[in-house]
Amino acid sequence: MKNRFIKGSLAALVATLATNAFAATEVTVYTAFEADILAKYKNAFEKTNPDIQIKWVRDSTGIMTAKLLAEKNNPQAEVVWGLAGSSMALLKEEGILKPYTPNGLDKLRVELNDPQSEQAWYGNDAFFNAVCFNEAVAKQLDLPKPTSWEDLTNPVYKGQIAMPNPASSGTGYMQVSAWLQNMGEDKGWAYMKDLHQNIAHYTHSGSKPCVEAGMGEVAIGISMASRGAKLKTQGAPLDVITPAGIGWESEAVGIVNPSDAAKRVVDWSISKEANELYIEMYPVVGHKDVEATIANFPNVQQKMAKMDFARMGNERSDVLRTWSDKFDGKSEAK
Template sequence: MKTRLIKTTLAAALALCAANSYATQNVTVYTAFETDLLAKYKNAFENDNPDISIKWVRDSTGIMTAKLLAEKNNPRAEVVWGLAGSSMALLKTEGILKTYTPKGLAALDPSLNDPQADQAWFGNDAFFNAICFNDIVAEQYNLPLPTSWDDLTKPVYKGHIAMPNPASSGTGYMQVSAWLQNMGEGKAWNYMTELDKNISHYTHSGSKPCVQAGMGEVAIGISMASRGTKLKTQGAPLTLVTPEGIGWESEAVGLVKDNAAAKRVVDWSVSKQANELYIEVYPVVGHKDVHKEVKNFPNVKPVMAKMDFARMGDQRAQVLKTWSEKFDSKSEPRS
């Protein structure tokens, strides 16, 4: 009886030790990835790393960047995964991101990564803007298909255009930055003033203008090309237009807290397996060996704006201050 009791106690102790050895560790990951992608990325990572669980904290790029800056002295994130390169450059300058060399770095496209020698962020994919044009609404209002940015300032489009507020949306900020960097500041601000005359409203989400165009709430949404592609594939009556100088950014990963579990999240996020998930939505990804044509995605490479991500990060506060003073009155209320 005594021997049996000892064996039972020993078995219970071993089972408890085994359970504890496989207890999952939570890693808090701040992101601006589209909401419908989060479960897919989390499940794939946790399938390969059953001892680590991702705890997502998600918001739009502008809001997530502001949150990280506000928490600078008491960071709550351990990893930032899926945030615009310009924001990552700013976070690095502010000392929020740690210098780190992930496993598999040599397989990544360097043009999407931190260009400085002490690298702290690495591109998962490149995301692009597009003009989402609702063919049915356009026919109702006799609106011609725009083919250039200047076309959008024509009086015929008055009240028919939505675009993201750059202060709360990285999608909006990258297009404003593309105009500023490629038109020159004076011409770009004049352009945005003329465009504002035709704007119905500014959204706080980068994908929302295209969603609204797809639903017929507006005729035109300056928005995420990936969202327009998805909606078009699902049957929305959209034509995607990519004028010369279309805004784009690297969507990147970086380390906030220097611990082993957080490093494993960063390592996995730049892996070939992770990039094979990114390519399902984005036509340009960080891994050199991952390529795939994305159905209905416009040909963006010939019209990509020249983008300086470090400059975008450095000038962000002043650009957003100026933009908000000029145009914020048309922004939708924050939910």
């Protein structure tokens, strides 16, 4: 009986030690990636790194940026992965992101990365805005096809345009910033005032305006070009239009708590394997050796606005305060 007890105790101890030895380390990752792609990225990472589990905390860019700033003195995130470059620049300036040189850095496109010394963030992909135009609704309502930003101020579109609230959506903010940077402050704000007359509502998601246009809830959604291409490929009656001066930005990765597990998440996030997943949705990714053609994605190269991402980060609070004072009355309820 005694021997059986000892053997049983030893077996239990060995089992406990084995469980502890192989228990995965959990890494908290803050993200603004679209919710429908998170499982794919998590599964691919954990297949390669079975001793680490990702715990996603996901929200739109504006909300996630505000959360990280609010937690500055008591950070809860270990990695930030899939957040706008302008937000990452601000987080670095605030000391939230820590400088880190990931393995494989030499394989990345430098134009998507932190341009400053002691780099702290690295581009996963570049994403672009577009105008999602529902051709079926347009035919029904006899609406002309817009080709420029100025066209969208035509009263014929009154109540037929949705766009993201820039205070809660990075997609919205990068277009507001593009207008201000490329039109100039006075003309940019005047343009948004005219556009506001035609806005049905401002959403809290960057992709939602295009989804709404695809479903015919509005005729026009100022939104993510990648979402427009995907919906068109799925059969939505959309024309994905790129007026000159479209907003664009990189989505990037950076480290908050430089633990070994967090570093491995960052290293994998810039790997060729990860970039081969990004390219399924985004036309431009960080890895030099990964390229693909996305069905129905518009030609953005000649239409891209000139973007100063450091300026975007530094001006963010002032721009959003002004925008909210002027236009927030048409925002959807959260």
